[in-house]
Amino acid sequence: MEIKGTNYHVTYDSTTATVALQGTLRLRGINEYDPIVELLDDVTAQEPETITLNLQNLQFLNSSGINILFKFVIQIREQGSSKLVVRGSTKIPWQKKSLQNLQRLMAGVQLEWGE
Protein backbone atom coordinates (compact mmCIF):
# COMPACT_ATOMS: atom_id res chain seq x y z
CA MET A 1 0.00 0.00 0.00
CA GLU A 2 1.31 3.40 -0.89
CA ILE A 3 0.22 7.05 -1.01
CA LYS A 4 2.24 9.69 -2.80
CA GLY A 5 1.56 13.40 -2.31
CA THR A 6 3.36 16.51 -3.47
CA ASN A 7 5.68 16.63 -0.48
CA TYR A 8 5.06 13.32 1.25
CA HIS A 9 5.07 9.57 0.83
CA VAL A 10 3.32 6.95 2.93
CA THR A 11 4.07 3.24 2.54
CA TYR A 12 3.10 0.00 4.22
CA ASP A 13 5.33 -3.05 4.05
CA SER A 14 3.17 -5.98 5.10
CA THR A 15 6.13 -8.37 5.42
CA THR A 16 7.50 -6.31 8.30
CA ALA A 17 4.18 -4.65 9.26
CA THR A 18 5.92 -1.28 8.96
CA VAL A 19 4.13 1.95 8.09
CA ALA A 20 6.55 4.67 6.99
CA LEU A 21 5.63 8.35 6.68
CA GLN A 22 8.16 10.56 4.91
CA GLY A 23 8.43 14.18 3.86
CA THR A 24 6.25 17.05 5.05
CA LEU A 25 2.60 16.68 6.01
CA ARG A 26 0.55 19.86 6.28
CA LEU A 27 -2.80 18.70 4.95
CA ARG A 28 -5.95 20.64 5.58
CA GLY A 29 -8.05 18.80 8.15
CA ILE A 30 -9.55 15.36 8.40
CA ASN A 31 -10.86 15.20 4.81
CA GLU A 32 -7.45 15.60 3.18
CA TYR A 33 -5.94 13.10 5.61
CA ASP A 34 -8.66 10.53 4.73
CA PRO A 35 -6.52 8.40 2.35
CA ILE A 36 -3.78 8.11 4.99
CA VAL A 37 -6.37 7.34 7.68
CA GLU A 38 -7.77 4.57 5.47
CA LEU A 39 -4.32 3.09 5.00
CA LEU A 40 -3.75 3.13 8.76
CA ASP A 41 -7.20 1.55 9.33
CA ASP A 42 -6.25 -1.27 6.93
CA VAL A 43 -3.01 -1.85 8.82
CA THR A 44 -4.79 -2.11 12.17
CA ALA A 45 -7.41 -4.43 10.66
CA GLN A 46 -4.71 -6.90 9.64
CA GLU A 47 -3.80 -7.33 13.34
CA PRO A 48 -0.08 -8.02 12.95
CA GLU A 49 1.73 -9.05 16.14
CA THR A 50 3.81 -5.85 16.10
CA ILE A 51 3.13 -2.72 14.09
CA THR A 52 6.10 -0.47 13.42
CA LEU A 53 5.47 3.20 12.70
CA ASN A 54 8.57 4.66 11.06
CA LEU A 55 8.65 8.47 11.28
CA GLN A 56 12.40 8.90 10.93
CA ASN A 57 12.04 10.83 7.68
CA LEU A 58 8.89 12.79 8.51
CA GLN A 59 10.29 16.31 8.71
CA PHE A 60 7.11 18.14 9.63
CA LEU A 61 3.62 17.27 10.81
CA ASN A 62 0.83 19.78 11.55
CA SER A 63 -1.65 19.34 14.40
CA SER A 64 -4.25 17.69 12.13
CA GLY A 65 -1.59 15.12 11.23
CA ILE A 66 -0.58 14.59 14.86
CA ASN A 67 -4.28 13.96 15.52
CA ILE A 68 -4.49 11.13 12.97
CA LEU A 69 -1.37 9.48 14.42
CA PHE A 70 -2.97 9.63 17.87
CA LYS A 71 -6.18 8.12 16.44
CA PHE A 72 -4.12 5.29 14.93
CA VAL A 73 -2.47 4.56 18.27
CA ILE A 74 -5.80 4.61 20.10
CA GLN A 75 -7.25 2.23 17.52
CA ILE A 76 -4.37 -0.22 18.06
CA ARG A 77 -4.84 0.14 21.81
CA GLU A 78 -8.59 -0.53 21.64
CA GLN A 79 -8.20 -3.50 19.33
CA GLY A 80 -5.68 -5.01 21.74
CA SER A 81 -4.14 -7.39 19.17
CA SER A 82 -0.87 -5.67 18.26
CA LYS A 83 2.14 -4.18 19.97
CA LEU A 84 3.40 -0.84 18.66
CA VAL A 85 6.95 0.31 17.98
CA VAL A 86 7.51 3.92 16.91
CA ARG A 87 10.78 4.94 15.29
CA GLY A 88 11.64 8.62 15.53
CA SER A 89 14.61 10.84 14.78
CA THR A 90 16.44 12.97 17.34
CA LYS A 91 17.26 15.39 14.52
CA ILE A 92 13.62 16.30 13.85
CA PRO A 93 12.38 18.85 16.41
CA TRP A 94 8.59 18.20 16.29
CA GLN A 95 9.21 14.56 17.13
CA LYS A 96 11.22 15.32 20.25
CA LYS A 97 8.38 17.59 21.35
CA SER A 98 5.28 15.56 20.51
CA LEU A 99 6.00 11.82 20.23
CA GLN A 100 6.24 11.23 23.99
CA ASN A 101 2.46 11.75 24.11
CA LEU A 102 2.04 8.40 22.35
CA GLN A 103 3.30 6.68 25.48
CA ARG A 104 0.64 8.49 27.51
CA LEU A 105 -2.04 7.23 25.13
CA MET A 106 -1.03 3.59 25.04
CA ALA A 107 0.94 1.74 27.70
CA GLY A 108 3.79 -0.32 26.32
CA VAL A 109 4.45 1.77 23.19
CA GLN A 110 8.12 1.35 22.36
CA LEU A 111 9.75 4.59 21.23
CA GLU A 112 13.05 4.04 19.43
CA TRP A 113 15.24 7.02 18.58
CA GLY A 114 17.68 7.09 15.73
CA GLU A 115 19.48 9.93 13.99
Add this chain to the structure above:
Amino acid sequence: MQQTFGNFVEQENGDEYLVIHFSPTSLPLQQRWRNSGLSADFLAEYWSTFFPAHDVSSRNKQLEIKGGINYIANELLENIMKYSYLPADYPVSLGLCLYQDEFKFYARNAIDPDAVENFQVRIQALLAEDTQTLYLQQVEQNAANAKSIGSHLGLLTMINDYNAQLAWKFETISQDPEIIVVTTMVQLAL
Protein backbone atom coordinates in the same frame (compact mmCIF):
# COMPACT_ATOMS: atom_id res chain seq x y z
CA MET B 1 -14.53 47.71 23.07
CA GLN B 2 -11.58 45.57 24.05
CA GLN B 3 -11.13 42.45 26.18
CA THR B 4 -7.97 40.49 26.93
CA PHE B 5 -7.37 36.97 28.27
CA GLY B 6 -4.08 35.80 29.77
CA ASN B 7 -1.01 38.04 29.97
CA PHE B 8 -1.59 39.90 26.73
CA VAL B 9 1.16 42.36 25.80
CA GLU B 10 0.62 44.85 22.99
CA GLN B 11 2.82 44.32 19.96
CA GLU B 12 5.90 46.52 20.09
CA ASN B 13 8.02 45.65 17.15
CA GLY B 14 11.47 46.50 18.48
CA ASP B 15 14.52 46.08 16.25
CA GLU B 16 13.88 42.67 14.73
CA TYR B 17 10.47 41.67 13.42
CA LEU B 18 8.65 40.35 10.38
CA VAL B 19 4.97 40.70 9.52
CA ILE B 20 3.00 38.74 6.93
CA HIS B 21 -0.16 40.63 6.02
CA PHE B 22 -2.80 39.56 3.53
CA SER B 23 -6.44 39.61 2.57
CA PRO B 24 -8.24 36.35 3.42
CA THR B 25 -10.65 36.77 0.51
CA SER B 26 -8.34 37.43 -2.42
CA LEU B 27 -7.63 33.74 -3.08
CA PRO B 28 -9.68 30.59 -2.38
CA LEU B 29 -8.51 28.72 0.73
CA GLN B 30 -7.42 25.72 -1.30
CA GLN B 31 -4.88 27.85 -3.19
CA ARG B 32 -3.89 29.92 -0.19
CA TRP B 33 -3.19 26.90 2.04
CA ARG B 34 0.27 26.19 0.65
CA ASN B 35 1.39 29.65 1.77
CA SER B 36 1.10 28.75 5.45
CA GLY B 37 3.77 26.08 5.02
CA LEU B 38 5.93 28.26 2.80
CA SER B 39 5.71 31.13 5.30
CA ALA B 40 6.46 28.94 8.30
CA ASP B 41 9.50 27.43 6.55
CA PHE B 42 10.73 30.90 5.61
CA LEU B 43 10.25 32.32 9.11
CA ALA B 44 12.09 29.38 10.68
CA GLU B 45 14.98 29.68 8.25
CA TYR B 46 15.14 33.47 8.54
CA TRP B 47 15.34 33.56 12.33
CA SER B 48 17.90 30.75 12.49
CA THR B 49 20.48 33.31 11.30
CA PHE B 50 20.32 34.84 14.78
CA PHE B 51 21.27 31.49 16.35
CA PRO B 52 24.36 30.31 14.50
CA ALA B 53 25.46 26.73 14.92
CA HIS B 54 29.17 26.27 15.63
CA ASP B 55 29.14 23.25 17.93
CA VAL B 56 26.81 20.46 18.99
CA SER B 57 25.09 22.50 21.68
CA SER B 58 24.42 25.57 19.52
CA ARG B 59 23.39 23.35 16.61
CA ASN B 60 20.80 21.64 18.80
CA LYS B 61 19.60 25.02 20.03
CA GLN B 62 19.23 26.30 16.46
CA LEU B 63 17.32 23.19 15.48
CA GLU B 64 14.98 23.51 18.45
CA ILE B 65 14.26 27.18 17.73
CA LYS B 66 13.68 26.53 14.03
CA GLY B 67 11.34 23.67 14.87
CA GLY B 68 9.38 25.77 17.37
CA ILE B 69 8.98 28.73 15.01
CA ASN B 70 8.05 26.46 12.11
CA TYR B 71 5.38 24.59 14.06
CA ILE B 72 3.82 27.60 15.82
CA ALA B 73 3.84 29.86 12.75
CA ASN B 74 2.29 27.10 10.66
CA GLU B 75 -0.46 26.43 13.20
CA LEU B 76 -1.26 30.14 13.64
CA LEU B 77 -1.44 30.67 9.88
CA GLU B 78 -3.62 27.59 9.42
CA ASN B 79 -5.95 28.89 12.15
CA ILE B 80 -6.08 32.33 10.53
CA MET B 81 -7.01 30.72 7.23
CA LYS B 82 -9.58 28.35 8.73
CA TYR B 83 -11.28 30.70 11.19
CA SER B 84 -11.05 34.13 9.59
CA TYR B 85 -14.54 35.58 9.25
CA LEU B 86 -14.66 36.26 5.51
CA PRO B 87 -17.82 38.44 5.41
CA ALA B 88 -15.90 41.07 7.41
CA ASP B 89 -13.38 41.25 4.54
CA TYR B 90 -10.81 42.33 7.12
CA PRO B 91 -7.06 41.85 6.51
CA VAL B 92 -5.19 39.21 8.50
CA SER B 93 -1.61 39.22 9.70
CA LEU B 94 1.04 37.20 11.47
CA GLY B 95 3.82 39.16 13.16
CA LEU B 96 6.93 37.62 14.68
CA CYS B 97 9.21 39.66 16.94
CA LEU B 98 12.53 38.63 18.47
CA TYR B 99 13.41 39.84 21.95
CA GLN B 100 16.37 39.04 24.17
CA ASP B 101 14.95 35.90 25.72
CA GLU B 102 11.87 35.06 23.68
CA PHE B 103 9.92 35.27 20.45
CA LYS B 104 6.44 36.76 20.40
CA PHE B 105 4.00 35.80 17.65
CA TYR B 106 0.92 37.91 16.97
CA ALA B 107 -1.81 36.40 14.77
CA ARG B 108 -4.67 38.75 13.93
CA ASN B 109 -7.95 37.98 12.16
CA ALA B 110 -11.64 38.87 12.15
CA ILE B 111 -13.82 36.31 13.90
CA ASP B 112 -17.47 35.35 13.46
CA PRO B 113 -19.32 37.38 16.14
CA ASP B 114 -21.50 34.31 16.83
CA ALA B 115 -18.39 32.26 17.59
CA VAL B 116 -16.86 34.66 20.11
CA GLU B 117 -18.61 33.35 23.21
CA ASN B 118 -17.67 29.68 22.65
CA PHE B 119 -14.12 30.63 21.79
CA GLN B 120 -13.78 32.69 24.98
CA VAL B 121 -15.11 29.75 27.05
CA ARG B 122 -12.44 27.57 25.45
CA ILE B 123 -9.76 30.18 26.15
CA GLN B 124 -10.76 30.37 29.79
CA ALA B 125 -10.44 26.59 30.05
CA LEU B 126 -6.99 26.71 28.45
CA LEU B 127 -5.86 29.34 30.95
CA ALA B 128 -7.42 27.83 34.07
CA GLU B 129 -7.33 24.05 33.70
CA ASP B 130 -4.57 21.48 33.52
CA THR B 131 -3.67 21.58 29.85
CA GLN B 132 -2.06 18.12 29.82
CA THR B 133 -5.41 16.68 30.90
CA LEU B 134 -7.25 18.82 28.34
CA TYR B 135 -4.84 17.63 25.65
CA LEU B 136 -5.38 13.93 26.32
CA GLN B 137 -9.14 14.44 26.70
CA GLN B 138 -9.31 16.20 23.33
CA VAL B 139 -7.28 13.44 21.68
CA GLU B 140 -9.57 10.72 23.07
CA GLN B 141 -12.64 12.72 22.08
CA ASN B 142 -11.35 13.13 18.53
CA ALA B 143 -10.68 9.39 18.26
CA ALA B 144 -14.17 8.53 19.50
CA ASN B 145 -15.86 10.90 17.08
CA ALA B 146 -15.24 9.75 13.53
CA LYS B 147 -17.01 12.79 12.13
CA SER B 148 -15.00 15.45 13.97
CA ILE B 149 -13.75 17.95 11.44
CA GLY B 150 -11.15 19.98 13.31
CA SER B 151 -8.65 18.41 15.67
CA HIS B 152 -8.72 21.36 18.14
CA LEU B 153 -5.16 20.41 19.00
CA GLY B 154 -3.24 23.38 17.56
CA LEU B 155 -3.28 25.58 20.65
CA LEU B 156 -2.95 22.62 23.05
CA THR B 157 0.17 21.32 21.27
CA MET B 158 1.75 24.78 21.45
CA ILE B 159 1.13 24.94 25.20
CA ASN B 160 2.01 21.36 26.11
CA ASP B 161 4.66 20.35 23.61
CA TYR B 162 6.41 23.71 23.11
CA ASN B 163 5.78 25.29 26.56
CA ALA B 164 4.40 28.38 24.84
CA GLN B 165 2.44 30.99 26.77
CA LEU B 166 -0.75 32.15 25.05
CA ALA B 167 -2.93 35.25 25.45
CA TRP B 168 -5.69 36.88 23.44
CA LYS B 169 -7.18 40.29 22.73
CA PHE B 170 -10.66 40.81 21.31
CA GLU B 171 -11.51 44.19 19.77
CA THR B 172 -14.78 45.45 18.32
CA ILE B 173 -13.59 47.35 15.28
CA SER B 174 -17.04 48.30 14.03
CA GLN B 175 -20.63 48.01 15.31
CA ASP B 176 -22.56 48.14 12.05
CA PRO B 177 -21.58 45.93 10.40
CA GLU B 178 -20.31 44.14 13.49
CA ILE B 179 -16.61 43.33 13.06
CA ILE B 180 -14.69 41.71 15.91
CA VAL B 181 -10.96 41.11 15.56
CA VAL B 182 -9.02 38.64 17.72
CA THR B 183 -5.26 38.79 18.24
CA THR B 184 -3.60 35.59 19.46
CA MET B 185 -0.25 36.18 21.14
CA VAL B 186 2.17 33.29 21.56
CA GLN B 187 5.36 33.63 23.61
CA LEU B 188 8.11 31.13 22.90
CA ALA B 189 11.03 31.25 25.30
CA LEU B 190 14.55 30.89 23.92
